[in-house]
Amino acid sequence: MTNRSTASALLLTASLILSACGSPSEDPSTETGGAADEAPQTAGKQDGSLSLPRSESPEGARVFFISPADGDTVESPVFIEFGIEGMTVVPAGTAHEHSGHHHLIINAELPRADMPIPANDNYIHFGDGSTSTSIELPPGEHSLQLLLGDHLHIPHNPPVSSERITITVADK
């Protein structure tokens, strides 16, 4: 009985550590004077952050907006169609070479390339492998950008992203 509860306590601790490692570091200042033997084992990033394995993208691979076009004035809901060349779209979780799924970035910057892409109102995942969507946007200017992510939602190496386009949603 004692052994069993110790084991589950260890498991719990391990999963807590793992989930802690899975969250993006929000502290860019890792230049502390900590002793070398306290430094975590990482793949050697200069800032000491954890490096996750990256999927390769082939030369010339690209994603782009089939619609709308940069500068378009549109009505909400906005129909958005994603294009891809040189790679294939697969659902999230499927690890095929030179494949990934689309992410639509709305009114936000490209995220870090070495971490899973955030998932919120500004970073929308199409983990089902879809290549179009319809989104509600309030009237006004909005920026849109596409970024491909691999089976673990991490951008490829090098990252495959579209131009950042600006559209205007008309008043109803």
Ligand SMILES: [Cu+2]
């Ligand atoms: Cu994703």
